[in-house]
Amino acid sequence: MPNARPVPTVRRRRLGEALRRFRSQAGPEGKGLTLEEAADLLARLDKEAGGDGGAWTSPKLSRIETAKAHIRAAEVVHVLKAYGLSEKKDAEVFTALEGLAKHAGQKGWWQTYGGVVAPAYADYISLESDAESIRIWSPQLIPGLLQTAAYARETIAVNATTRTPQEVTALAEVRMARQAVLSRPEGPLKLWAIIHEGVLHQRFATRTTLMRDQLRRLVEVAELPNVTLQVMPLDARPHPGTTGGFSLVGFPGPMPDVVLLENLIGASYVEAVGEVEVFADAFERVVASALPSDDSLALITRRMEEGIRT
Structure with missing residues (x-):
């Protein structure tokens, strides 16, 4: 059975919009990165950390930003660091977006x-x-x-x-x-x-x-x-x-x-x-x-x- 397509909840849309906003502020002199540039950067950093980099593509980033794909909390951390944010200096950002990733599909009472x-x-x-x-x-x-x-x-x-x-x-x-x-x-x-x-x-x-x-x-x-x-x-x-x-x-x-x-x-x-x-x-x-x-x-x-x- 094929995997169910993720439902674009408000939580997931908020997460995607936040990641898109940080991408638009990343790069040299804060002029922003295109989806292709961001994907290349993420793949390169993933390889440097011991991964194969293959999971990071511009279509995947686009689906995440438009709330059409899941993103794990660990991946959120990777993306934010690639965009120049610091876990120490920008702790509130990391906490908020990791929380959205963890609870995006969570069922409530x-x-x-x-x-x-x-x-x-x-x-x-x-x-x-x-x-x-x-x-x-x-x-x-x-x-x-x-x-x-x-x-x-x-x-x-x-x-x-x-x-x-x-x-x-x-x-x-x-x-x-x-x-x-x-x-x-x-x-x-x-x-x-x-x-x-x-x-x-x-x-x-x-x-x-x-x-x-x-x-x-x-x-x-x-x-x-x-x-x-x-x-x-x-x-x-x-x-x-x-x-x-x-x-x-x-x-x-x-x-x-x-x-x-x-x-x-x-x-x-x-x-x-x-x-x-x-x-x-x-x-x-x-x-x-x-x-x-x-x-x-x-x-x-x-x-x-x-x-x-x-």
């Missing part, structure tokens, strides 16, 4: 949900588990990492119109399990979420207390030191966030951020560094237009108390 979790969603959960920080602008819904189970189920049922009740329940369970990143022992995820004031006024006919409980959850989570929560007021001045929501996922060390965009049929990613910077600048402008954290928390609390009285 979400795989136990089988076909319920779509590949694009599985990619995002793996990014979220690797991330150091996430910045979210969510104008329509409470972000998944801040949702109660009841809110998650109701909003999934509304948007996942082709899903069975059993699949909706499973997806709600997945969303709740994702929230473990906010309290993980090895370092909680830093979350900065901005929601629109209109979201605080959502109503659910099936459960009149659902939104009150959700607002209470926001108040509780906002007290965590790794969570920043802001509300965009109804009378806010115009800002770039009016074009739609997005999430900026940040990673430790040298790895660039990734942007997630969602719609009814799934998710897409923005990974090019220049394009990601556009969203990073937009997020800063959204932050400036939103209420400060203390005022936001006061507004959420008032809305929650209004719900209790009614």
Whole structure:
């Protein structure tokens, strides 16, 4: 049976893009190496180290950079050294890229949900588990990492119109399990979420207390030191966030951020560094237009108390 072609996961794409970037900065005076030049260099260094050099070809490098081929952690080290990086001086780079190589095809806890979790969603959960920080602008819904189970189920049922009740329940369970990143022992995820004031006024006919409980959850989570929560007021001045929501996922060390965009049929990613910077600048402008954290928390609390009285 022929070997299965590797799936181009986000982890593998990030690794390939990083190696391509370092190749473009390698060579004499940092002017970069072509694929052919890089392959010749890697083959020569491999021979000098006792190998036969035959494994390094320009087609192989191209497949690695485009996430169509695997690369082992030891090979990552060989490539980085060939491109002029030092394991001592550039330790963060080596650690980050070796980690991506080791875990590019690794299955996570979400795989136990089988076909319920779509590949694009599985990619995002793996990014979220690797991330150091996430910045979210969510104008329509409470972000998944801040949702109660009841809110998650109701909003999934509304948007996942082709899903069975059993699949909706499973997806709600997945969303709740994702929230473990906010309290993980090895370092909680830093979350900065901005929601629109209109979201605080959502109503659910099936459960009149659902939104009150959700607002209470926001108040509780906002007290965590790794969570920043802001509300965009109804009378806010115009800002770039009016074009739609997005999430900026940040990673430790040298790895660039990734942007997630969602719609009814799934998710897409923005990974090019220049394009990601556009969203990073937009997020800063959204932050400036939103209420400060203390005022936001006061507004959420008032809305929650209004719900209790009614």
